[in-house]
Amino acid sequence: MENAVQLEDAPFVDIANPTVSIRGSQVKEARDQSWFARTPYGIAVLRYNEVRKLLLHKGLRQGSHAWPGHNEVQGIFADWWSRSILALEGEDHSRLRKLVNPAFSPRVIQGLLPKFEEIADELTADFIEKGECDFMADFANPYASRVLCHVLGLPKEEAAHVLNLSADMGLALGVDFKKHEARINEATEGMYAYADEIVARRRQQKGGDDFMSNLVAATEDNDRLSDNELRDMILMLVFAGIDTTRNQLGLGISMFLEHPDQWTLLGDNPDLAPKAVEEVLRVRPTITWVTREAWDDFEYEGLMIKKGTTLHMISESAGTDPEVFDPVDFDIANEDRARNFGFGGGIHHCLGHAIARSDMTVAFRKLPQQMRNIRKNGEGHYLPDSGNTGPISLPIAFDPEKVAAAA
Numbered sequence: 001m002e003n004a005v006q007l008e009d010a011p012f013v014d015i016a017n018p019t020v021s022i023r024g025s026q027v028k029e030a031r032d033q034s035w036f037a038r039t040p041y042g043i044a045v046l047r048y049n050e051v052r053k054l055l056l057h058k059g060l061r062q063g064s065h066a067w068p069g070h071n072e073v074q075g076i077f078a079d080w081w082s083r084s085i086l087a088l089e090g091e092d093h094s095r096l097r098k099l100v101n102p103a104f105s106p107r108v109i110q111g112l113l114p115k116f117e118e119i120a121d122e123l124t125a126d127f128i129e130k131g132e133c134d135f136m137a138d139f140a141n142p143y144a145s146r147v148l149c150h151v152l153g154l155p156k157e158e159a160a161h162v163l164n165l166s167a168d169m170g171l172a173l174g175v176d177f178k179k180h181e182a183r184i185n186e187a188t189e190g191m192y193a194y195a196d197e198i199v200a201r202r203r204q205q206k207g208g209d210d211f212m213s214n215l216v217a218a219t220e221d222n223d224r225l226s227d228n229e230l231r232d233m234i235l236m237l238v239f240a241g242i243d244t245t246r247n248q249l250g251l252g253i254s255m256f257l258e259h260p261d262q263w264t265l266l267g268d269n270p271d272l273a274p275k276a277v278e279e280v281l282r283v284r285p286t287i288t289w290v291t292r293e294a295w296d297d298f299e300y301e302g303l304m305i306k307k308g309t310t311l312h313m314i315s316e317s318a319g320t321d322p323e324v325f326d327p328v329d330f331d332i333a334n335e336d337r338a339r340n341f342g343f344g345g346g347i348h349h350c351l352g353h354a355i356a357r358s359d360m361t362v363a364f365r366k367l368p369q370q371m372r373n374i375r376k377n378g379e380g381h382y383l384p385d386s387g388n389t390g391p392i393s394l395p396i397a398f399d400p401e402k403v404a405a406a407a
Helices: 025-033 048-054 064-070 076-083 090-104 106-125 135-152 156-173 178-205 211-220 227-258 260-268 270-283 315-319 353-370 401-406
Strands: 036-039 042-045 060-062 132-134 289-294 298-300 303-305 310-314 371-376 391-393 395-400
Touching: 025 036, 025 315, 042 048, 048 310, 048 315, 064 076, 064 156, 064 289, 076 156, 076 178, 076 227, 090 106, 090 211, 090 227, 106 135, 106 353, 132 135, 135 156, 135 211, 135 227, 135 353, 135 391, 156 178, 156 227, 178 211, 178 227, 211 227, 227 260, 227 270, 227 353, 227 371, 227 391, 260 270, 260 353, 260 371, 270 315, 270 353, 310 315, 353 371
Parallel strands: 042 310
Antiparallel strands: 036 042, 060 289, 132 395, 289 310, 298 303, 371 395
């Protein structure tokens, strides 16, 4: 093979080490040397153009199904993960996506926005006059869980319960998976019990017109959705819907704390909120990599990729690739950004990306107008900056708008 590239010649990045940041010098130095690096989990793809192309490569399938195996983890979470829509291909994957896509249509989402705004206002009313809050505990966590409950037609009184379960399940997506194995499995059992409660209530009520009622009704035709698929799908919708949004909101605030001028700009120009969401997804995604696996042996850019090889498309590294972006730039008003990979790409792009983008847009439109001059109010506590990441706590201070206006 002409211009052959040897895997062993590539730089090595220990992304399995919780002390190694996906945004740190090891990854950046590896990106300078090569479009890919070796890792304990397989190949990390580091540059923008290679990530963009490989996400659509027909020689690759979704690779997240191998994540429990990479971490030598077993149990109910690993079993569910291997059956989930993330792991499925072909007709089964298409069938399940078609069943849930109506919940994420533009028409449905547009109708949800006033409720998202109402939830945001209710939460900020509890702390706005104090001029400080723990952004995660006081806003991001309850906002994500209450939005999810509204989208799926679940009682808002159950938001705190599903938040706790999803937060514990979310530990499985970080590089400390093995460390939290028992806690994750316990939370998954709890989420299954909750899913069974939802199904039992819907079947007793009958005739409901919310999304969850329609999903339960689909089990009446076994060609559409089996009872086990229903339970697995409810887990994915609840877990992923909460965990991604709350983490991404927190990471967004962390970026604005580093770039207060951009927060001021957003407060003065709320119509920039959609661009703010995309800019945060580009430079500080909670999903730090998107995973694929080789269906068979194939060659790419001189590298022979063996069947079964895992490839992690490093979304932050791609989103700050100096060949495409200014690596130190964070500009919510930039009109000429290439697309980001915060929610993946191809046929396995995140199911709920439109909902997540919409509820984050509402938050980024409203909060900068109410909370001026945000700043750190103590040290935040974060999950490891690899795998799926985000703040656990994020204490901030700010000037309430009425104070700022009077100054």
